[in-house]
Amino acid sequence: MTKRLPAAVLWDMDGTLVDTEPYWMRAEIELIREFGGSWTEEDALQVVGAGLWDAAAVFQRAGVDLPADEIVQRLTERVREQLAQHGVPWQPGAQALLKSVRDAGVPTALVTMSIRSMAEDIVAAIPFAAFDELVTGDEVAAPKPHPEPYLTAAARLGVDIADCVAIEDSPTGLASATAAGAVAIGVPHMLPLDDAPSDVVWPTLDGRSLDDVAEVAADAWTRA
Known part of the structure; x- marks a missing residue:
């Protein structure tokens, strides 16, 4: 049986995609x-x-x-x-995972509290068309940990947030993603995620693929 893919994968930027x-x-x-x-x-x-x-x-x-x-x-x-x-300091495995998501045709959005000019700098450094939408800190009324950034991303992509997976490195970001209703993958960087809301915590994105993301989502949807 073919594994159900997320409707979209939503990415935090600082600390998750790049080590800025x-x-x-x-x-x-x-x-x-x-x-x-x-x-x-x-x-x-x-x-x-x-x-x-x-x-x-x-x-x-x-x-x-x-x-x-x-x-x-x-x-x-x-x-x-x-x-x-x-230069742009990429987090280990981040570009490879993003590429596997894109190659499968799964929509993506960058959901960052940095402003658009900086987000565009990062996106421009990625050697493939990485994101369908950017949601930035200067475009939302309520920043993370409020759910608005992730709800905005899902709305722009035209998908149900409950069918999306978010990848985050901070308790604040995970709180935003889970409050919005997304399946949340935590990847700790500067802060521990022991008490942060998430469906799973991975020590790194290195070696991860869309199959791994889909498995986390399937487990979360089964529990829902």
Whole structure:
């Protein structure tokens, strides 16, 4: 019997598709030091997976005397500079899994709290047509962990979110995906996912294929 495929596979970006978190941390440290503050790795972890405007409020409380929009713009541009200088740091196995999904004709969307300009930089670096839709942090009213980003992706693709699989690396992202009703695969990166809502946690995407994604979805649909 042929395994039922997801109606779509929905991808987080930072930390899931690409390892850009060190770039973000460097940008955050530089910005906060400019205003006389300090920013540690522990501080940085509290905003992993969060919406950029939510993170901007954290930076303002840490002493960055700028409007939220300017904070978001400056951080994003600094990360984009690092991407241009050092290249896109792909997460192990991410491109291969994405390619297997695309080759099977399964629709895909990138669901990221980064803004569209940066998401487009990442997508442009992928050597194949990777995504049917992009949902970005500057396009939604409520960021992750709210379900809106994933519900928006499913609506744009014209599919039922309950028939979709989301791949995420953070508790915030998994909360968004599961609240929306997607089957959720967690792949930990900067933060542990022990207590995060998910259908399964994989240590890495390396070696994974669409068959593995379909198996997780089938198990979740059987339990539903």
